[in-house]
Amino acid sequence: MYNKTVKVCCGTGCLANGSNQVLGALRKEIEAQRLDIEVVPYVKATGCNGLCERGPIVKIEPDDIAYYHVKPEDVVEIVEKTVIKGEEIPRLLYLDVVSKQRIRSHKDSDFIKKQTKIALRNIGEIDPSQIQDYVDAGGYAALRKAVFELSPEDIISEMKASGLRGRGGGGFPTGIKWETCYKIKREPKYIICNGDEGDPGAFMDRSVMEGDPHTVLEGMIIAAVALGVHHGYIYIRDEYGLALENMHKAIEQAKEHHFLGDNILGSEHSFDLEIVRGGGAFVCGESSALMASIEGRVGEPRAKYIRSAEYGLWGQPTVLNNVETWSNIPVIIQNGSSWFNEIGSPQNAGTKVFSLVGKVKNTGLVEVPMGITLEELIFGIGGGITGDKEFKAVQTGGPSGGCIPKELLHLAVDFDTLEAAGSMMGSGGMIVTDERTCMVEFARYYVSFLAEESCGKCVSCREGIRQMLKILTDICEGKGQLQDLDLLTEIAHTVEQASLCGLGKTAPNPVMSTLKYFKDEYLEHITEGRCRAGVCKPLTEFMIDQELCIGCGLCKKGCAPDAIQGSLKQPHVIDQGKCIKCGNCIDRCRFKAVRVR
Ligand SMILES: Cc1cc2nc3c(=O)[nH]c(=O)nc-3n(C[C@H](O)[C@H](O)[C@H](O)COP(=O)(O)O)c2cc1C
Ligand code: SF4
Ligand code: SF4
Ligand code: SF4
Ligand code: FES
Numbered sequence: 245m246y247n248k249t250v251k252v253c254c255g256t257g258c259l260a261n262g263s264n265q266v267l268g269a270l271r272k273e274i275e276a277q278r279l280d281i282e283v284v285p286y287v288k289a290t291g292c293n294g295l296c297e298r299g300p301i302v303k304i305e306p307d308d309i310a311y312y313h314v315k316p317e318d319v320v321e322i323v324e325k326t327v328i329k330g331e332e333i334p335r336l337l338y339l340d341v342v343s344k345q346r347i348r349s350h351k352d353s354d355f356i357k358k359q360t361k362i363a364l365r366n367i368g369e370i371d372p373s374q375i376q377d378y379v380d381a382g383g384y385a386a387l388r389k390a391v392f393e394l395s396p397e398d399i400i401s402e403m404k405a406s407g408l409r410g411r412g413g414g415g416f417p418t419g420i421k422w423e424t425c426y427k428i429k430r431e432p433k434y435i436i437c438n439g440d441e442g443d444p445g446a447f448m449d450r451s452v453m454e455g456d457p458h459t460v461l462e463g464m465i466i467a468a469v470a471l472g473v474h475h476g477y478i479y480i481r482d483e484y485g486l487a488l489e490n491m492h493k494a495i496e497q498a499k500e501h502h503f504l505g506d507n508i509l510g511s512e513h514s515f516d517l518e519i520v521r522g523g524g525a526f527v528c529g530e531s532s533a534l535m536a537s538i539e540g541r542v543g544e545p546r547a548k549y550i551r552s553a554e555y556g557l558w559g560q561p562t563v564l565n566n567v568e569t570w571s572n573i574p575v576i577i578q579n580g581s582s583w584f585n586e587i588g589s590p591q592n593a594g595t596k597v598f599s600l601v602g603k604v605k606n607t608g609l610v611e612v613p614m615g616i617t618l619e620e621l622i623f624g625i626g627g628g629i630t631g632d633k634e635f636k637a638v639q640t641g642g643p644s645g646g647c648i649p650k651e652l653l654h655l656a657v658d659f660d661t662l663e664a665a666g667s668m669m670g671s672g673g674m675i676v677t678d679e680r681t682c683m684v685e686f687a688r689y690y691v692s693f694l695a696e697e698s699c700g701k702c703v704s705c706r707e708g709i710r711q712m713l714k715i716l717t718d719i720c721e722g723k724g725q726l727q728d729l730d731l732l733t734e735i736a737h738t739v740e741q742a743s744l745c746g747l748g749k750t751a752p753n754p755v756m757s758t759l760k761y762f763k764d765e766y767l768e769h770i771t772e773g774r775c776r777a778g779v780c781k782p783l784t785e786f787m788i789d790q791e792l793c794i795g796c797g798l799c800k801k802g803c804a805p806d807a808i809q810g811s812l813k814q815p816h817v818i819d820q821g822k823c824i825k826c827g828n829c830i831d832r833c834r835f836k837a838v839r840v841r
Contacts, residue, residue: 254289257296269319291455293368294609310350311336367455375497378458386574399470405581407593412566415659424553435476440529443642449567453487457494463573468515526697545745589615592658602676619653633678641670644750646757682779683762688716690754705748708739778840792837799829
């Protein structure tokens with residue numbers, strides 16, 4: 245009897261692309277074939293493999309074959325050819341965007357090969373609804389070690405020596421946070437997991453909670469054992485349905501297996517966990533606002549003269565860590581701090597998970613050692629820019645991060661380097677832009693998000709962000725004046741200096757970084773009334789270069805208002821009266837014949 249496993253990615257991205265139907269069809273087909281063949285495949289639903297745009301993804305093991313964009317209609321062929329005979333179906337294999345080659349094993353693609361997986365180590369491999377899968381992959385061994393072999397002081401000193409810094413954005417050393425809480429003798433103490441993840445486009449924490457919930461639990465239980473904590477909370481935004489479901493299931497299973505609850509693994513340690521649903525406000529991801537929200541108060545930040553490790557939930561000592569931070573803990577305890585410390589760069593140990601999105605060929609979830617250059621991340625793993633467009637900037641750090649230009653692609657991706665460049669690591673959002681991105685409009689978009697999400701407690705943040713938004717909108721609409729640039733800078737400094745929490749303090753980043761690196765685009769908008777990216781409609785006019793146009797007609801086909809005229813093989817022209825400035829023609833033309841005037 246020859247056992248095979250067929251793994252179907254059932255993360256949110258693949259589910260949206262129909263992986264449940266593929267899973268159902270596979271189960272049915274395998275059941276139907278069972279009587280005649282000596283193959284016993286076992287279909288597993290796994291978490292996100294990181295390449296959601298190519299989903300649904302199906303992996304067949306031990307053959308190590310991965311298929312992408314699988315449809316229910318492909319299932320019979322997959323079972324007959326690959327599951328039974330071990331043969332490949334070339335059209336379903338991974339298509340490398342650079343070499344244009346089909347690749348049999350997903351592990352051989354540059355996208356996977358160049359990553360180092362710690363936080364994501366099990367995701368896409370194990371079935372998150374089965375605790376046994378996690379245990380078989382080495383799960384809960386670190387908890388046993390923490391309970392039976394290490395003292396609380398040993399655990400804390402391992403955490404300190406590991407150099408792990410919080411992955412939620414601030415980069416605060418985790419071991420020091422734990423030690424501060426440990427040293428305070430007031431009881432009760434609390435532990436919280438921050439699964440709010442409010443950054444637009446970010447899905448790192450969701451994927452961990454969906455695809456490997458036990459690693460988060462194990463990290464939290466280890467901290468509870470070290471700090472003598474009996475109660476903890478996991479704060480998850482309400483939109484994260486699958487993450488909520490899988491975390492709930494994992495808590496129940498961990499209790500059944502005595503990893504959680506009273507007398508953990510038969511020891512004197514007891515710890516219980518509760519899930520709290522967040523309402524979706526971005527500011528509720530901030531530590532003190534999150535704690536207020538758990539207490540049932542309005543989710544507004546407080547001043548941090550006293551850290552929450554001392555005065556946190558209900559005024560008690562509290563350790564709050566991010567989902568990704570928690571998922572690193574079991575591996576650090578199991579493998580030791582020096583193992584972890586050797587990965588990454590000095591002062592920035594370990595790896596970081598990013599959601600790499602925007603105008604990059606391979607979008608998805610990637611985990612890389614800290615210290616990797618932006619270039620390697622965007623071009624090596626991401627495969628470069630889509631179409632034949634030019635890279636313009638990368639936005640890191642979520643809505644209040646900054647934009648880093650081409651000249652700085654050599655920079656290392658770590659907390660300190662990105663901050664020195666006027667951006668930040670944040671929780672791992674990374675948005676790549678190309679020549680068709682207007683940096684003024686880009687800054688305006690983030691500032692409008694922050695204006696919506698400011699809780700309004702501080703005048704500087706509430707009014708300052710609104711004023712920056714008004715000025716940026718004026719510039720995008722062609723109503724900007726040169727003195728606006730000084731005013732923007734002045735307001736940005738005030739917002740940064742006078743605001744209470746991280747939202748206000750970092751809100752000027754999108755404006756200041758674009759003003760620093762892309763001032764020429766601001767000036768063009770104001771003095772020439774021109775948006776070179778062709779995004780700000782009042783400042784844009786598209787035209788076709790008669791020398792470059794070969795009359796292929798591609799642009800014409802994508803022009804909804806029928807504004808392009810011309811016969812086949814003859815240069816085309818745009819009727820400005822009809823043009824709605826959608827930009828489809830410039831994106832479609834492969835000959836760079838469409839220009840922004
Ligand atoms: C406006 C704002 C939103 C935040 N949102 C999140 C979030 O969604 N998830 C998160 O882990 N940290 C978020 N943080 C950071 C938290 O305040 C806190 O530093 C972090 O959860 C601590 O965990 P760590 O040390 O493991 O990073 C946010 C901070 C600010 C100022
Ligand atoms: S800085 Fe902004 S989000 Fe933070 S407390 Fe003040 S008003 Fe609220
Ligand atoms: S797609 Fe380009 S080359 Fe083709 S007709 Fe349009 S402008 Fe000319
Ligand atoms: S910008 Fe849009 S509407 Fe205008 S010519 Fe091009 S495709 Fe047509
Ligand atoms: S959900 Fe399947 S690859 Fe992300």
